[in-house]
Amino acid sequence: MEQKQYKRTTVTAALPYANGGVHIGHLAGVYVPADIFARYLRLKKEDVVFIGGSDEHGVPITIRARKEGVTPQDVVDRFHSMIKKSFEDFGISFDIYSRTTSPTHHDMASNFFKKLYDDGKLLEKETEQYYDEEAHQFLADRYITGECPHCHNEGAYGDQCEKCGRDLSPTELLHPRSTISGSQPVMKKTKNWYLPLDKYQDWLKEWILEGHKEWRPNVYGQCKSWLDLDLQPRAMTRDLDWGIPVPVKEAEGKVLYVWFDAPIGYISNTKELLPNSWEKWWKDPETRLVHFIGKDNIVFHCIVFPVMLKAHGG
Structure with missing residues (x-):
């Protein structure tokens, strides 16, 4: 073209x-x-x-x-x-x-x-997330360790087991522990804002698959494989104290x-x-x-x- x-x-x-x-x-x-x-x-x-x-x-x-x-x-x-x-x-x-x-x-x-x-343009969603009651803070995936449900490595992280390489979510870990205080975290409700990627799926298909055939084959191929599945909304905010504060009234303590x-x-x-x-x-x-x-x-x-x-x- x-x-x-x-x-x-x-x-x-x-x-x-x-x-x-x-x-x-x-x-x-x-x-x-x-x-x-x-x-x-x-x-x-x-x-x-x-x-x-x-x-x-x-x-x-x-x-x-x-x-x-x-x-x-x-x-x-x-x-x-x-x-x-x-x-x-x-x-x-x-x-x-x-x-x-x-x-x-x-x-x-x-x-x-x-x-x-x-x-x-953003989706407001309430979810449950691990919270460290001793440190008084929500835990990012990397602040949680536990036993991998697949290979039983004791030191798997909340997002990945580095021994068997599986992607994990924190709730899958057995015997989860906070890496901050060492205590067992509890589930607590939190609100975050999501980008609804699913609403843009048709536009992306047109824009990438039709409009950008000149992209590198590995990039084009990877995008195509995601677009063949259903895209899901993705959180654009985090419960964390390092980063750019979320500029919304009810988002205290989020970045x-x-x-x-x-x-x-x-x-x-x-x-x-x-x-x-x-x-x-x-x-x-x-x-x-x-x-x-x-x-x-x-x-x-x-x-x-x-x-x-x-x-x-x-």
């Missing part, structure tokens, strides 16, 4: 998670190819921005901070500087390398959620899900780079968006983020 000619290209490279350094696999898989593509477009005198930044929220960072006896901010400050310097030393030519703890990003992610909420806020980082980092002209890189139909990602982020870049953008409408 004939490729449309675009006026400009926004190139993004998956935001590295600020919980460790960048290794050679990251460079080879994502950052060097993205850098080559951005340099190629610049040599052709095309209009391009190459956007990067650190992804700095989410549970693994809080776990590391707790282990080391420091704050999550200390952890991300350390790794953000390390990652940024690695990219500079390696000559990766980002136009900006920022972070999701920046004020620009906080405002943009917060406003993005608020618009979805105000427009009635935006890290995978909701991270892709918005591409937009907020562009805004930080080009405060007066960022919109043409994200809203103009003459702009194309090219993501360089790892295989584990396909679902977020190809299913969740497009639905977020579509629901937002801007």
Whole structure:
């Protein structure tokens, strides 16, 4: 099929998670190819921005901070500087390398959620979740360990058993324990906000399967296999104290899900780079968006983020 000619290209490279350094696999898989593509477009005198930044929220960072006896901010400050310097030393030519703890990003992610909420695009759902009565907090999946119901490994996490590799949900664990206090957690009701992916399934089928046959075969194939099944609503908020607070009155003690806020980082980092002209890189139909990602982020870049953008409408 004939490729449309675009006026400009926004190139993004998956935001590295600020919980460790960048290794050679990251460079080879994502950052060097993205850098080559951005340099190629610049040599052709095309209009391009190459956007990067650190992804700095989410549970693994809080776990590391707790282990080391420091704050999550200390952890991300350390790794953000390390990652940024690695990219500079390696000559990766980002136009900006920022972070999701920046004020620009906080405002943009917060406003993005608020618009979805105000427009009635999110689903409010009450569920039961494990709660640590000693620590007075809801437990993210990784804060719960117990016995795997499949291979009986004693140290399985609430989301996965690392011994047999099965995906789990916390309620499947036998003899669950909180990793924070060591006590046995109890089930308690909590309310969160969900993105109804199922409502966008037909649009996604059309947009991806008909409109993007040029995608890499593994990406296209994986998207097709999800779209052949029924997509389910996905929670966009979490009961956690590290992250961007959910900008809704009754959401005290909740933050935006890290995978909701991270892709918005591409937009907020562009805004930080080009405060007066960022919109043409994200809203103009003459702009194309090219993501360089790892295989584990396909679902977020190809299913969740497009639905977020579509629901937002801007």
